[in-house]
Amino acid sequence: MLKDKRIAILIGPQFHDEEATLPKEYLQKLGAQVDWVGLDRSTLTGKYNRVTLTPDKTIDQVRASDYDGLIIPGGGAPERIRVNETALALVIAFWQTGRPVGAICHGAQVLISAGLLEGVTTTCYVGIRDDVKLAGAHYVDQEVCVDGPYISSRKPEDLPAFNKAFSEAVAGLHLRTEVADLDPLASLQLAISREKGAMEFYRSAAAVMKQEKIRNKFSYFSAIEQGHFDQLFELYVKLSGGREPAVIVSAQEIGSHQVSPDLSSEEAIRLAMQAEEKAYQYYRQAALKARHPKAKEMFEYLAAEEIEHKRLLSVDRSTAAGGQGHFQWATHWDVPPGMEDLW
Missing domain, CATH: 1.20.1260.10 (Ferritin, core subunit, four-helix bundle)
Known part of the structure; x- marks a missing residue:
């Protein structure tokens, strides 16, 4: 289902043990290559000391174009990630591709700091519900929420629903045919x-x-x-x-x-x-x-x-005055020589 797909899971100190590991296991079983992408190469221990891991890549080694999907788990890591400008730049660049972005639990904090949630429908950990509302998001209380390419969940118990929705988004299974x-x-x-x-x-x-x-x-x-x-x-x-x-x-x-x-x-x-x-x-x-x-x-x-x-x-x-969004798009595509069709 996800053969040849590459997924990045953005992690930092005090990541949520299950929210960082279970999606990786699930996606790998479907054939995806999944990388833990860290702020640096330091070995990390989960918030509950159940998991210790070393990132496969660091944020300065990857580009948004390297991956077909991005997941931001919760725990204490989002508080560290959201103040790292390189990490925020990576998240913004990925958002601009229109490819699936997933946020679990406190993961939405990173999107708040990146300025990406205004006008978006999302769920999250109940403790940051007011934060996402203040960021201009439309909050819903449900196990998984899909708004275009953005997939969000509230807590570890929602991971089965999140994993299914995120994998389907990467594969395009939820799209019209x-x-x-x-x-x-x-x-x-x-x-x-x-x-x-x-x-x-x-x-x-x-x-x-x-x-x-x-x-x-x-x-x-x-x-x-x-x-x-x-x-x-x-x-x-x-x-x-x-x-x-x-x-x-x-x-x-x-x-x-x-x-x-x-x-x-x-x-x-x-x-x-x-x-x-x-x-x-x-x-x-x-x-x-x-x-x-x-x-x-x-x-x-x-x-x-x-x-x-x-x-x-x-x-x-x-x-209000016909202005633009938070990023500016290119205005023209070059058609390369030899491009005889789109597929």
Whole structure:
């Protein structure tokens, strides 16, 4: 199930014994290569003195692109990790890939310090519930919570549910299956149609929004989706030998058929978040299927962009003037010579 997948588990002094070891054992049984990544090479003892281990790698030896998934266990380690700038930079870089990130128990503290939880739905250890709320997250009390690529759990007793959800996210098992039945150009054509529909939805919704900040937010997203459309269109023409794609917009799929002067900002945001989640799943699945490195990079970029849009939509103040999120994306993909298809 996870053959050829690489997972990093970020650990530090006083890591939670079971939360660091049981996910590794579970993922290895599924075929993944799993590394404990430490702040340094020091031998570490778990919070309850049940486990002693030495990190396989250190934070200055790895890059986000080295791994297909990242897990941050709880215990006392997150308090040490969250004040280490190199560790935070690694977590932020990984978050930007759109690949699965898991946080168990106190692990969410690292994401708080990295500034990544605003607008995200998460669970965590009950003792830091108020901390994640103050960071702008939507807290839920359940054994495992999946919000796009982010998977979280509350405590060691939740590990069976966490391990299952995280492994399925890495493998892409929870995603919709429409990409699997499409050839590369058909998949790209569907992506182009989705971007066109999203652009039209945001533009028409912006026109009927009464609140200026929501109107600005939607206008901004419309421009971003236009950029995606233009770039994907150009790529299709190059890969097809000059043919242009057939752009078919499904109003039902995008939600634009529900846009009217009576549409409330709350309902508009709900529809938009729903569409962004669907777009994320589509691009994430395409990234998992892509074999060409540039194609994989392109689809991961789009997947992470869509999940960032979803996050921003849940935070009114994030784009009050049409501003951007917490990181800036590249604006163009180079199509390398010899790239004849996406898969």
